[in-house]
Amino acid sequence: AQKVTQAQTEISVVEKEDVTLDCVYETRDTTYYLFWYKQPPSGELVFLIRRNSFDEQNEISGRYSWNFQKSTSSFNFTITASQVVDSAVYFCALSGSTYNNNDMRFGAGTRLTVKP
Amino acid sequence: KAGVTQTPRYLIKTRGQQVTLSCSPISGHRSVSWYQQTPGQGLQFLFEYFSETQRNKGNFPGRFSGRQFSNSRSEMNVSTLELGDSALYLCASRRGVEEKLFFGSGTQLSVL
Numbered sequence: 001a002q003k004v005t006q007a008q009t010e011i012s013v014v015e016k017e018d019v020t021l022d023c024v025y026e027t028r029d030t031t032y033y034l035f036w037y038k039q040p041p042s043g044e045l046v047f048l049i050r051r052n053s054f055d056e057q058n059e060i061s062g063r064y065s066w067n068f069q070k071s072t073s074s075f076n077f078t079i080t081a082s083q084v085v086d087s088a089v090y091f092c093a094l095s096g097s098t099y100n101n102n103d104m105r106f107g108a109g110t111r112l113t114v115k116p
Numbered sequence: 117k118a119g120v121t122q123t124p125r126y127l128i129k130t131r132g133q134q135v136t137l138s139c140s141p142i143s144g145h146r147s148v149s150w151y152q153q154t155p156g157q158g159l160q161f162l163f164e165y166f167s168e169t170q171r172n173k174g175n176f177p178g179r180f181s182g183r184q185f186s187n188s189r190s191e192m193n194v195s196t197l198e199l200g201d202s203a204l205y206l207c208a209s210r211r212g213v214e215e216k217l218f219f220g221s222g223t224q225l226s227v228l
Contacts (some may be wrong), residue, residue, distance in 0.1 A: 006158075009156075033213070033214050035216060035217075043204075043221065043222065044219065044221055045206070045208075045217075045219040047216045047217075047218075050215075050216050052214065091158065091159065093217075095213055095214070096213075097213060097214070099171075100172060102171070102172065102213040103149065103161055103164045103171070103172035103174075104149065104161070104208075104210075104217055105161055106151075106158050106159040106161070107158060108156070108157065108158035109158045109159075
């Protein structure tokens with residue numbers, strides 16, 4: 001079975017601070033896909049990034065960066081110089097590739113509050 | 117291209133009733149997934165349909181069921197509603213297992 005753990009339930013930072021959201025996953029598949037989604041107060045889930053299991057390169061997109069480490073089964077998300085608009089619930093998700101394992105499972109989410 | 121459309125947006129039901137929620141995926145997406153979201157519980161996977169067949173199922177009681185039609189539209193049914201079924205029900209579609217999910221705005225179900 002697949003599982004995603006986001007141990008941080010809530011994080012509060014002050015604007016311009018850097019913040020890292022942790023994500024640890026479990027899967028028996030050798031090919032799998034990892035995702036991060038953002039759910040702002042408006043409620044609609046917004047896709048942020050997708051990474052497949054064969055691509056361990058870290059990725060940077062503006063103030064966002066992702067660190068994928070297969071050795072520790074982690075896919076952490078860092079926001080640099082946080083802004084109030086970053087306040088949202090962030091979900092990490094995992095999709096396997098084999099039958100009965102290829103649905104997308106989400107972690108419990110981390111609520112990030114960025115204070116001005 | 118139209119996004120994922122869910123109807124209705126809000127529903128109020130009483131215990132013991134049943135409810136049917138509808139979801140129209142993005143054109144060309146044959147996979148439709150359903151999730152239940154409650155405060156503090158994240159997104160709990162209900163089931164996924166692909167080409168009219170249920171491909172995966174989460175750990176929900178048999179009162180939760182679904183189906184997918186030949187045009188990929190999907191419905192979710194909850195029978196004998198309980199107070200604990202109050203939640204936001206999200207539908208999402210994707211082209212394949214390696215692809216991202218596109219989410220609808222959800223149906224907010226309140227059971228009184």
